[in-house]
Amino acid sequence: MAGSLKGNMLIAQSGGPSMVINESLVGAVMEAKKHREIKNIYGSLHGIKGVLEENLIDLRKENKATLDAVAKTPSSALGSVRKKPTEEECGKIFAIMQKYDIRYFFYIGGNDSAETVHIVHEEAKKVNYDLHCFHIPKTIDNDLLENDHTPGFGSAAKFVACALMGDNLDNRALKGVKIDVIMGRHAGFLAASSALARIYPDDGPHLIYCPEHVFSMKQFLDDVKQVYDRLGRCVVVASEGISDEYGIAIATKFNKETDSHGNVQLSGTGALGDLLSHEIKTKLEISRVRADTFGYLQRSFPGVISAVDAAEARAVGIEAVKEATAGHPEGSIVIRRRPSKKYGVFYERVPLQNVAKNTRHMPEDYISAAGNDVTEEFIEYARPLVGALPKIGRFKAVAVKKI
Amino acid sequence: MAGSLKGNMLIAQSGGPSMVINESLVGAVMEAKKHREIKNIYGSLHGIKGVLEENLIDLRKENKATLDAVAKTPSSALGSVRKKPTEEECGKIFAIMQKYDIRYFFYIGGNDSAETVHIVHEEAKKVNYDLHCFHIPKTIDNDLLENDHTPGFGSAAKFVACALMGDNLDNRALKGVKIDVIMGRHAGFLAASSALARIYPDDGPHLIYCPEHVFSMKQFLDDVKQVYDRLGRCVVVASEGISDEYGIAIATKFNKETDSHGNVQLSGTGALGDLLSHEIKTKLEISRVRADTFGYLQRSFPGVISAVDAAEARAVGIEAVKEATAGHPEGSIVIRRRPSKKYGVFYERVPLQNVAKNTRHMPEDYISAAGNDVTEEFIEYARPLVGALPKIGRFKAVAVKKI
Numbered sequence: 003m004a005g006s007l008k009g010n011m012l013i014a015q016s017g018g019p020s021m022v023i024n025e026s027l028v029g030a031v032m033e034a035k036k037h038r039e040i041k042n043i044y045g046s047l048h049g050i051k052g053v054l055e056e057n058l059i060d061l062r063k064e065n066k067a068t069l070d071a072v073a074k075t076p077s078s079a080l081g082s083v084r085k086k087p088t089e090e091e092c093g094k095i096f097a098i099m100q101k102y103d104i105r106y107f108f109y110i111g112g113n114d115s116a117e118t119v120h121i122v123h124e125e126a127k128k129v130n131y132d133l134h135c136f137h138i139p140k141t142i143d144n145d146l147l148e149n150d151h152t153p154g155f156g157s158a159a160k161f162v163a164c165a166l167m168g169d170n171l172d173n174r175a176l177k178g179v180k181i182d183v184i185m186g187r188h189a190g191f192l193a194a195s196s197a198l199a200r201i202y203p204d205d206g207p208h209l210i211y212c213p214e215h216v217f218s219m220k221q222f223l224d225d226v227k228q229v230y231d232r233l234g235r236c237v238v239v240a241s242e243g244i245s246d247e248y249g250i251a252i253a254t255k256f257n258k259e260t261d262s263h264g265n266v267q268l269s270g271t272g273a274l275g276d277l278l279s280h281e282i283k284t285k286l287e288i289s290r291v292r293a294d295t296f297g298y299l300q301r302s303f304p305g306v307i308s309a310v311d312a313a314e315a316r317a318v319g320i321e322a323v324k325e326a327t328a329g330h331p332e333g334s335i336v337i338r339r340r341p342s343k344k345y346g347v348f349y350e351r352v353p354l355q356n357v358a359k360n361t362r363h364m365p366e367d368y369i370s371a372a373g374n375d376v377t378e379e380f381i382e383y384a385r386p387l388v389g390a391l392p393k394i395g396r397f398k399a400v401a402v403k404k405i
Numbered sequence: 406m407a408g409s410l411k412g413n414m415l416i417a418q419s420g421g422p423s424m425v426i427n428e429s430l431v432g433a434v435m436e437a438k439k440h441r442e443i444k445n446i447y448g449s450l451h452g453i454k455g456v457l458e459e460n461l462i463d464l465r466k467e468n469k470a471t472l473d474a475v476a477k478t479p480s481s482a483l484g485s486v487r488k489k490p491t492e493e494e495c496g497k498i499f500a501i502m503q504k505y506d507i508r509y510f511f512y513i514g515g516n517d518s519a520e521t522v523h524i525v526h527e528e529a530k531k532v533n534y535d536l537h538c539f540h541i542p543k544t545i546d547n548d549l550l551e552n553d554h555t556p557g558f559g560s561a562a563k564f565v566a567c568a569l570m571g572d573n574l575d576n577r578a579l580k581g582v583k584i585d586v587i588m589g590r591h592a593g594f595l596a597a598s599s600a601l602a603r604i605y606p607d608d609g610p611h612l613i614y615c616p617e618h619v620f621s622m623k624q625f626l627d628d629v630k631q632v633y634d635r636l637g638r639c640v641v642v643a644s645e646g647i648s649d650e651y652g653i654a655i656a657t658k659f660n661k662e663t664d665s666h667g668n669v670q671l672s673g674t675g676a677l678g679d680l681l682s683h684e685i686k687t688k689l690e691i692s693r694v695r696a697d698t699f700g701y702l703q704r705s706f707p708g709v710i711s712a713v714d715a716a717e718a719r720a721v722g723i724e725a726v727k728e729a730t731a732g733h734p735e736g737s738i739v740i741r742r743r744p745s746k747k748y749g750v751f752y753e754r755v756p757l758q759n760v761a762k763n764t765r766h767m768p769e770d771y772i773s774a775a776g777n778d779v780t781e782e783f784i785e786y787a788r789p790l791v792g793a794l795p796k797i798g799r800f801k802a803v804a805v806k807k808i
Binding site: 024042044045047048056057058061063068070071074076077079080081082083084102165167168169172175180272273276292293294295296298302303304306392394395396397398399400401402404405 | 459460701808
C-alpha cells in the first residue's frame with residue numbers, strides 16, 4: 003500500500019497485564035484523535051478474541067477524564083487474552099475487519115502478541131487486504147528483542163525492589179532464610195532488579211538466581227550455607243524460570259499446564275518456593291525458612307509505578323499511531339537507549355518479525371561469574387528505569403558497653 | 406512502688422514486624438527525652454533475647470534525622486524475636502536490668518509480647534524489683550483484646566486492599582479463578598479488608614473466607630462455581646487461618662513447625678493456596694486457576710502506609726512513656742474509638758493481663774450469614790483505618806453495534 007489509508011482503527015491488548023499498559027492504550031487513542039485518516043476508534047475486548055466475537059467498544063465515546071484515569075490504572079483496561087489465531091481464524095479476522103472498515107490495527111503486548119500481529123499482517127497481505135499492523139511493546143519480563151527495555155518492566159522492577167527492601171528488613175528483624183520467587187519465564191531481568199533494594203553492605207538479597215544461568219541445587223545449598231554462616235540470615239531471590247542443566251525449569255516438574263503458545267504455567271503457584279524451602283530445611287538443617295511467591299502483584303499492584311516507565315509506555319503508543327498514519331504498513335515500536343551519560347531514549351520502528359516470537363535473555367555480563375548475583379553493569383542499566391525508591395532509615399546502633 | 410522512679414529505660418520490639426512499628430519506637434524515644442526521670446535510653450536488639458545477651462544500643466546517640474527516617478521505615482528497627490522467657494530466664498532478665506539500672510521497660514508487640522511483659526512484671530514483683538512495665542500494641546492481625554484496632558493493621562489492610570484492587574483488574578483482564586491467601590492466624594480482619602478494594606458491582610474479591618467461620622470445602626466449591634457461572638471469573642480471598650469444623654487450620658495439614666508460643670507456621674508457604682487451587686481445578690474442571698500467597702509483603706512493603714495508622718502507632722508509643730513516667734507501674738496502651746460519626750480515637754491504659762496471651766476475633770456481625778463475605782458494618786469499621794486508596798479508572802465501554 004502507498005501512503006496512508008482512511009478508515010477505522012482497532013486497538014487491543016494481549017498477554018499478561020502490566021502497571022502501565024493502559025498508558026500505551028491511552029497514548030495511542032489520544033494520538034489517533036489528531037489524525038484525520040482515522041475515523042472511528044474501536045477497542046476490542048480481550049484482544050483478538052474480541053475481534054472474532056465482534057465485541058468492540060467505541061473509544062471515541064470515552065471522555066478525557068476517563069482516559070486519564072484509565073491510563074494511570076494497572077492491568078489491561080480492554081481485557082486481555084493468551085491466544086494465537088489459527089489460519090482459519092485469521093481469515094475470519096480480516097472478514098470482520100473489512101466489514102468494520104478497519105485499516106489500522108494496533109496490538110499491545112509481548113513477543114507472543116507481536117507474533118499474532120505478524121501473522122495477521124502476513125495473512126492480510128495474502129488476501130490483499132490493506133491493513134496497517136503495528137505492535138506496541140509491553141512486557142514486565144523485559145524480554146523483547148531489539149528493545150533496550152520494555153514498557154511495564156520498570157514499574158514491575160520497582161515493585162520487586164521495594165518488596166525486597168521491606169523483606170530484607172523483615173529478615174533482618176526475624177532472622178532465618180527467606181526465599182522470594184520472582185516472575186520471569188526465560189529472562190531474569192525482574193529477579194535481577196531485586197539487587198536495587200540494597201543500601202548497606204549486609205542488605206539482601208544476598209543471592210540472586212536467574213534463568214540464564216544453570217541452576218544447581220548443590221551450589222544453591224552451598225551458597226545459602228555460606229551466607230547464613232556469615233550473617234545468621236539469608237535472603238534469596240529466585241526467578242520462576244530457573245532451570246537445570248537440561249534447560250528444564252525447576253518449577254515445571256510440578257505443573258504441566260500450558261497455553262496455546264506452548265508456555266507452561268510458572269506463576270500462580272507456590273510450588274517452586276516451597277521446594278527450595280524444603281531443600282534448605284532438610285539438607286542444611288536450618289529451621290526458620292520461609293518462601294513467598296510474589297505472583298501477580300508484580301504486574302498489577304496499583305500506585306507503585308516508575309515515572310520513566312509510565313512516560314515511555316505512553317510514548318510507544320503515540321509513536322505507533324504516528325508511524326502508521328505516516329503510511330508505514332507494519333512495524334513494532336522499539337525503545338533504544340541514547341549512548342549518553344545522562345539517561346535518555348529514542349524510539350524506532352522495526353519490522354514485526356524482528357520482535358515476534360523469540361525472546362531476549364540477559365546479557366552475560368549482567369550476571370556474576372558464580373551465577374548467584376548480578377553485576378554493577380546490570381545495576382547501572384536498571385537503576386534509571388526504576389527511578390526513586392523509598393528512603394530506608396537505619397540506626398547507627400552505638401553499642402552499650404557490657405557491664 | 407509509689408510515684409515515678411529515676412533510672413534508665415529499655416525498649417524493645419517483639420513478634421512479627423509491621424509497617425509502622427518504628428513509629429511507636431520513635432514516639433516512645435522522643436517522649437522519653439522530655440522526662441527527667443529517664444536517664445539513658447537503651448534499645449535491646451531482638452527483643453528479650455537482646456536483654457539476655459546484653460546486646461543493647463544507646464538510643465540517645467541517634468540524631469533527629471535518623472529517628473525520623475527510622476520511624477517511616479517498615480519492620481522492627483531494633484530487630485525482633487519470637488520468644489517467651491522461661492522463669493529462669495526471667496530471673497536473669499531482672500539481674501541484667503538491675504545491673505544496668507533499668508526502671509522503665511517498654512515492649513512493642515502483639516498478644517504474645519504482652520504476655521512476655523506480663524511475665525516479666527510478675528517476676529519483678531516477686532523479687533521486689535521496681536520496674537515500670539509497659540506493653541505498646543502492634544499487630545497487623547488486629548487481634549488484641551480491649552483495642553478497637555491495633556497499630557500496624559491499617560497499613561497492612563491498605564496493602565491488602567491495594568493488592569486486591571490490582572488483582573481484581575488482572576483477573577478481569579485474563580479471566581479465571583484467582584485465590585489470594587492473606588495473613589491472619591486466628592482473626593480474619595486482614596482478609597476481610599480486601600473488601601475495601603471493591604468499587605463496581607462486579608469487582609472482586611467475590612468471596613472472602615475468615616477463620617471465624619467454619620470452612621467447608623463443599624460450600625467453597627459451590628460458592629466458586631456460582632460466581633464463576635455468573636461472571637466467568639472469580640477472585641477469592643482466604644485467610645491463612647481458615648479452619649475446619651474441628652477448629653483445625655486447613656494449612657496446618659501441611660506444616661507442623663511451631664515457635665515457643667506454640668504457634669504453627671501458616672505464613673511463608675504457598676501450600677494452602679495450592680491446595681484450594683487444586684480442588685477447584687479437579688472438582689470444578691476450571692482450567693485457569695491461580696493462587697498467590699501475599700506473605701510478608703503485607704507487613705513490610707515500604708511506602709504503602711495508612712496515615713491514620715502511622716499517627717496512632719506514634720501516639721501509643723508516646724502514651725506509654727507518659728503513663729509510665731506519671732508513676733503507673735504497669736499497663737498496656739489501648740486504642741478506643743470515639744462514639745462519634747466522624748472518626749476519632751482516644752487512648753487508655755489497661756492492666757497487662759487484659760491484653761496478654763488471648764486474641765480477639767472478628768465480631769459475628771462483620772461476617773455475612775453465608776460465611777463467604779463481610780458485611781457493611783465491617784466496611785464502615787475498616788475504611789477510616791485504611792484511608793485513601795488509589796483511583797481506579799474504567800471505560801464506559803459503549804458497545805459498537807454488531808454489523
